[in-house]
Amino acid sequence: MAVSISVSPxxxxxxxxxSGPLKGRLRPPGDKSISHRAxxxxxxxxxxxxxxxxxxxxxxxxxxxxxxxLGARIERCGxxxxxVEGVGIGTLLEPRETLDFGNAGTGTRLMxxxxxxxxxxxxxxxxxxxxxxxxxxxxDPLVLMGAEVLSQEEGGPEKSFLPIRLKGxxxxxxxxxxxxxxxxxxxxxxxxxGLNSPGRTVLIEPQASRDHTEKMLTxxxxxxxxxxxxxxxxxxTLEGRPALHPAQIKVPVDPSSAAFPLVAAxxxxxxxxxxxxxMMNPLRIGLLQTLLDMGALVEVLDQRDEGGESVVDLRVRAxxxxxxxxxxxxxxxxxxxxxxxxxxxxFATGESxxxxxxxxxxxxxxxxxxxxxxxxxxxxxxAIEGDDLIxxxxxxxxxxxxxxxxxxxxxxxxxxxxxGLAARRGMAIDxxxxxxxxxxxxxxxxxxxxxxxx
Ligand code: S3P
Numbered sequence: 001m002a003v004s005i006s007v008s009p010x011x012x013x014x015x016x017x018x019s020g021p022l023k024g025r026l027r028p029p030g031d032k033s034i035s036h037r038a039x040x041x042x043x044x045x046x047x048x049x050x051x052x053x054x055x056x057x058x059x060x061x062x063x064x065x066x067x068x069x070l071g072a073r074i075e076r077c078g079x080x081x082x083x084v085e086g087v088g089i090g091t092l093l094e095p096r097e098t099l100d101f102g103n104a105g106t107g108t109r110l111m112x113x114x115x116x117x118x119x120x121x122x123x124x125x126x127x128x129x130x131x132x133x134x135x136x137x138x139x140d141p142l143v144l145m146g147a148e149v150l151s152q153e154e155g156g157p158e159k160s161f162l163p164i165r166l167k168g169x170x171x172x173x174x175x176x177x178x179x180x181x182x183x184x185x186x187x188x189x190x191x192x193x194g195l196n197s198p199g200r201t202v203l204i205e206p207q208a209s210r211d212h213t214e215k216m217l218t219x220x221x222x223x224x225x226x227x228x229x230x231x232x233x234x235x236x237t238l239e240g241r242p243a244l245h246p247a248q249i250k251v252p253v254d255p256s257s258a259a260f261p262l263v264a265a266x267x268x269x270x271x272x273x274x275x276x277x278x279m280m281n282p283l284r285i286g287l288l289q290t291l292l293d294m295g296a297l298v299e300v301l302d303q304r305d306e307g308g309e310s311v312v313d314l315r316v317r318a319x320x321x322x323x324x325x326x327x328x329x330x331x332x333x334x335x336x337x338x339x340x341x342x343x344x345x346x347f348a349t350g351e352s353x354x355x356x357x358x359x360x361x362x363x364x365x366x367x368x369x370x371x372x373x374x375x376x377x378x379x380x381x382x383a384i385e386g387d388d389l390i391x392x393x394x395x396x397x398x399x400x401x402x403x404x405x406x407x408x409x410x411x412x413x414x415x416x417x418x419x420g421l422a423a424r425r426g427m428a429i430d431x432x433x434x435x436x437x438x439x440x441x442x443x444x445x446x447x448x449x450x451x452x453x454x
Contacts, residue, residue, distance in 0.1 A: 013403075014413075014432035014443075015239035016420025021270030022449040025275050028258045030055040030080060030251035032438050033184070033212045036106050038249045040082030040114060041220050043072035043092075044195060045244035049084040053251035053307075056080060059104035059437045066111050068409040070120070071094035073352055084408045086246060089195050090170070094120040103364060103408060103437045106185055110213075112166060113189030116142035117196040119170030121150065125163040129364050129408035136160040137181065138189045141256070145172040150445050174199025174240060174257040181359060182207035182332040187236065188247070191217065191224075204322045207232040209332045210283045215308060220244040250307030256336045257439045258314075259287050261416045261446060263340045265316040266296050267347040267422040269396075272317045273449055274301065280310045286326075286334030286343060288314075291339035294321040294348055312361050321348035323393050328356025333343070335359060339415035342371045346380040346420060348393035364434070365407035373417045377402030378427055401425030410434040414442055421451050 001275045033054040040063065042049030054060065056079075064074050064082075071093035074083035087093070092114070099122050101108040108124055112135070115122045125131075136159055139149055146169030146451040153161035174197045179186045182205050191213055194201025214224045214236055222242040229235040265271040280303075292298060301313040321344055326334075334341070338360055345352035360367040368384050375382045379399030400423025405414035413429050420427030435442050443453050 010430040012426060012433050013430055015426055015428040016417040017426045017452040019268050019421040019451050021274050022265050022268050024449045025274040025276060026261060027447050028253050029439055031254040031279055032059060033210060034251050035060040036110060037216050039064045039067050039084060040110055041216050043067040043086045044089050045086040045181045045220055046088040049086060049246040051249045052080055054080045054082050057438045057440055058102055059107060062102045062104050063107035066099045069099060076343055081117050083384045092118045092120055095122050098123040098125050101130060103127050103129055103434060105133055109185040110188050110192060112138050113192035115166050115168045115170040117193030118168045121167040123163055123165045126355055131162045134159045134362055135164055137186050140178045141190045142193055144175050157340035172197040174201050176202035178204040181321035182209045184209040188213040191238050194238045194240055199237045199240050203236045204229055205234055207332050208234045208283055220247050225263050250264055252306050252309045252311050253277040255279050255284045259337050260317055263344045264321045264418040264421050266344060275314045277311050278314055280312055283333050286330045287337035288424040290324055290326055290341060293332045294324045323348045323350030323352040326354045331356050336411060338410045339367055339371050342391050343415050343419045344392055345391035346375060346398050349397055350393050352391045354389045356387055357389055365409035365412060370409060370412045374404035377404050378419055378423060398423040399425060400427045403428045403430055406431050407436050410437045
């Protein structure tokens with residue numbers, strides 16, 4: 001597995017030209033969240049886990065490298081097919097070198113949970129984007145469980161930044177922890193640390209976030225209970241020190257990657273495409289629900305089960321979209337999809353308002369600012385009011401012709417390329433390099449539908 005130390009690669013500008021109708025079928029890559037977790041839980045089970053459909057993006061490969069540094073044997077057997085020879089809970093090795101996560105927040109935070117719950121010490125680091133992302137939210141519960149932060153970059157009372165040296169505890173205290181933000185990364189870090197606890201770990205989140213960790217833990221044989229808590233929240237209870245059995249994992253298509261061809265087909269006139277195998281986990285399909293509210297012509301063709309998730313083929317046709325008001329409660333189910341929703345909103349008739357987006361400020365970039373700046377460069381008016389984003393729809397007539405600055409953010413990059421396919425004068429981005437973190441085949445996949453990039 002080739003993983004480079006993350007000095008940021010040189011910027012690679014890319015343009016998207018106004019496109020004729022997009023036509024054909026495509027299967028976007030495997031889900032990033034599930035792929036990270038497959039490597040991690042495979043490493044914590046004793047024996048051989050077999051994974052198919054793994055996302056071979058840079059983020060996931062960095063997590064794989066970290067798992068190897070902790071003692072797992074990980075091998076690629078074919079396209080998307082990997083084997084993990086796990087070492088088991090409690091018996092991980094101390095890594096000799098810094099764990100470099102590149103651009104990957106999920107890998108970093110989940111592996112902090114793994115290290116925090118073991119008697120080992122590790123240094124975590126990443127690229128310029130990851131070094132700006134807050135880690136205190138994960139370190140706080142880990143410290144309550146007995147881990148110790150040996151060094152960190154200070155960022156004021158609320159923030160800890162990479163590089164961070166974390167000393168885990170061999171006997172994590174069983175805690176009941178209430179998170180302030182609905183974050184699957186915080187939840188997963190606590191549960192992963194709790195795996196090595198002699199007692200019961202309880203995590204309460206204010207709104208339900210993606211449940212892949214809970215589902216996969218159950219699949220590997222752990223006892224995890226998830227129940228409603230207050231109006232929108234959930235309470236998750238994990239019994240510590242389970243025997244995790246190696247498993248077969250079939251990774252379904254990532255709805256967060258499918259989002260790009262989905263919106264591109266809606267906004268490029270005359271388009272008619274089929275997206276194959278998209279995962280319909282209810283905690284991940286807020287974008288689809290929102291697009292349907294906007295009048296999108298999307299048809300479900302074939303519902304089936306893959307790897308414990310419901311998946312479908314989606315027929316998507318170019319549509320006259322209407323502006324929409326997205327409630328804050330929907331944010332966890334579409335947290336990564338606001339950049340591409342903002343693009344859809346730019347082509348809609350009327351104003352769109354997306355509420356409660358404070359978390360977008362701490363993603364791979366400050367996405368609220370990056371979206372607003374990219375829209376301005378495309379000739380689209382938008383405003384940020386508190387934590388809300390308002391986009392003035394241009395009823396299919398987006399001027400384009402500008403350059404969106406991506407700030408090392410893959411989703412900003414792909415969103416503005418999609419905008420360029422339907423804008424009058426196309427659109428460019430300053431740097432396409434980060435697309436490889438989550439959707440390495442993005443350009444080829446969209447070109448296969450008829451899109452033009454240069
Ligand atoms: C992820 C959770 C989300 C999401 C990220 C992937 C995960 O982050 O933005 O891309 O796999 O757990 P938060 O849980 O911090 O919102």
